[in-house]
Amino acid sequence: MATLEIKDLHVAVTDEETQHAKEILKGVNLTMKTGEIHAIMGPNGTGKSTLSETIMGAAAYQVTQGDILLNGESIVDMPVDERARKGLFLGMQYPAEIQGVTNAEFLRAAMNAKRADDDQISVMQFLKELDKNLDLLDMSEEMTERYLNEGFSGGEKKRNEILQLMMIKPSFALLDEIDSGLDIDALKVVSKGVNAMRGDNFGSLIITHYQRLLNYIVPDVVHIMMDGRIVKTGDAQLAKTLEREGYAGIRDDLDLDVALVDEN
């Protein structure tokens, strides 16, 4: 069993123009174990992406206080690639496009990155795994010979993130708005991929703005985040309550003084 602990995490970003540091996360606490699916919901601009990017190690986010522990070991000073090799994966809201490098070639390199030099995956093994996952995600083989995300539609990019997840098999997947811009069929496919990963060796932190995704990937724990903090934690039912009452309702229930960009 693997664990991911976020302890009193404070994160700041520096505004490029003014050079002022702005605090985005203001003390986040969260503990998860493999075998669990957690969802984080919250209004726009509240710091959900900041949390996932900080866990992964994006350079723009400075940890000013608190800690992130993976299996008890602090990772805040670890480079991104090392965090990945230790079992973290971030399904990005906006995956990068890389010309000249095929999807298949990249997938193999990523799978091999975690493995010892004398234990690289064989071509046969790789193709077998790839075919199985392409099938499950209803993706054509042709996608794997295309350059990494180049010219992919929004939906194709999201599917491709899930394909990578299934091939790399991390301990923890942070999935940031994996549902945005997806029609209902694509949403079902993406959910199927994540559900196929569920098990004792996999945990996921699913970030979403809408409850809809959680009908397909039923979470064990739901956190509501507002203004850089987790303000409420509950079970799957909490997402439904939120759907009914909206973020404003939750805010008022909790008597919080938070301005919402998009009251709904």
Next chain:
Amino acid sequence: MDAVEQTMDAEKLTQLAEQHQEPEWLIKKRVAAFQQMELLKYPKVLRFNYRNWQMASNQLDWTESNVKLVKSDLADTHLLQLGQTTISVNLPTKLADQGVILTDLFTAVNDYPELVHQYLMTQAIPTDDNYLASYHAAFLTSGIFLYVPANVEMDEPIKLEILQDSTQTSDFNTHTLIVAGENTKFSVIQQMNTVGNQDNLANALVEVIAKENSHVSISALDQLGENTRAYLQRRASVARNATVNWSIGMMNEGDTVGNFETTLSEDGAQANAKVVAITKGNQRVGINTGIKNVGKHTAGDILQRGVILDQSQLVFNGIGDIIHGAAGSESEQENRILMMSNEAHGNANPILLIDENDVLAGHAASVGQVDQTQLYYLMSRGLSQATAEHLVIRGFLGAVLTAIPSKVVRQKLISIIERKLADGHEDK
């Protein structure tokens, strides 16, 4: 440019050529070229100052190279030269029977005088093209002649392996003359390397005469050594409805001026020129790649990609020249440089000289650093920074690499690139 101190004169040059059993017309050509040198200028490479480079000498020595230094791969259609010595030639009988000629240039001047006289530095690169071309004609040391008569098509590429012999001090003025007759179709792989590490100059010219409706593809892999200062000039003259495609991997280790040009002389001629270069250490490289549209409905496409490491300098000039009357022509170019070090200097300059209204012309140019969001993405999947950078660079060069017709050359180029990236130093 300072004139070279002259200890050579017309008489001495004549003697040297006679000693070399050259025909009279060639001797005259040498002497005329020698005499016009001082009237000519070095080729201009915009934004690249090489004024203080010594690029010519006044020596002409006939030397023998040690054939034991290299071994040749006799299976392919090829010609292998080390310095002034031809090590091996292999031309299948079937091709020889069709009239194909593949031979050392000095054998050709005696065996096929009319052909060589007609094409050698007359049409593609005339001797008065510039100072260094004229110097080349006067001080020619070695060369290759490839003649493909009309209607001959070849499936297998012809390999021209040209080795500079730097186990000794000697000038290296090597000339490759390729004549593609009407309706021919073939490809050539030219590889240049240096054996040994003496400080030497290299002045290598390639002329391609592509006659009506011929299709010639040339892949060049330049790998001259660190202690070689090189002038490379390649030029094709392309006739009606003919096509010449260049893929040039400029992988020299030393300072280099590259001057690549294709003239689309007649209607319907086409060319594309793909150039990839990597510079490292203190290396300085300036490259002009130009296509000149003369005939109507001609099309030229230039694609240059460079990666610069350490304190090196790379200048890419893309020159699209459409003359008045070349109606219905196209000129496209893209020149891009990726900086892997803050101390490296890159310039990518599109130069469009358009003197005709009815044309399509486009250009793009950039000098930039590795995209950090791409690196982050790759590293977030566990790839090390070095691997991620190599993939991004490979992707950046991909547009040129994938266009190289020969898989062997492509693989070879990729492995040279990988080695250069591993040797060079990057900083962030």
